[in-house]
Amino acid sequence: MLGRTMYALISLSDLENDFINPYDLTTRLNRFVAVEYGAQFVLTAALLFTGKWFLGVAQLLLTAFLLHSWSVRQHVVDATDVFRQLPLQKKRRLIMFGAFLFCFVMVTYRLIESIIHGLLTDEGRETAKKLFQDAAASLHHY
Incomplete structure (x- = not known):
């Protein structure tokens, strides 16, 4: 959905x-609005049902934003009125892009964190620590 939102921003530009x-x-x-x-x-729903509360609530806020835009008929772009809608559509897509980017970064971070904590043995944890x-100590010299 991050790529789809970026595609929409590029198309609007x-x-x-x-x-x-x-x-x-x-x-x-308008082809992909329903999807x-x-x-x-x-x-x-998947995030909330699996207990990922932080990301689930963040996505719930975005879902509420999408439902609001659906209720005021801003979910589709009208070809006869597109130039008047252009600033609003770009703002709407930027908000969605920011929310999707935030969730993507959080999911990527949690994935890497889970891999590091889950796959390392006790000896590996000591070596990684x-x-x-050592890497953090070497940063102080710059």
């Missing part, structure tokens, strides 16, 4: 710079 016409833009963006909303609901301490 292309329209702003007259690289594509409004009808092509609306075709590009985007469905994936968001599934992701939020010494390695990280």
Whole structure:
């Protein structure tokens, strides 16, 4: 969904710079609205049901934002009114991009943390601890 939001931002910038016409833009963006909303609901439910409360609540806020945009009919782009909607659509997509990027970074961090803690043995933990301490100590010389 991070890539999809970035694709939407690039498409909106292309329209702003007259690289594509409004009808092509609306075709590009409106084609995946239902998939985007469905994936968001599934992701939020999966995070909450598996007990990942911090990320689940963050995704729940984004889901509420998407439901609000659905209720005020801002979830699709109209080809006849796209130039007036352009600033609002870019702002909306930037908010979504920031939320998805935050969650991506958090998931990546937790994945790496789980790998480090789960796969190392006691001897490996001691070696890794010494390695990280030596690396941290060498940073003070710069």
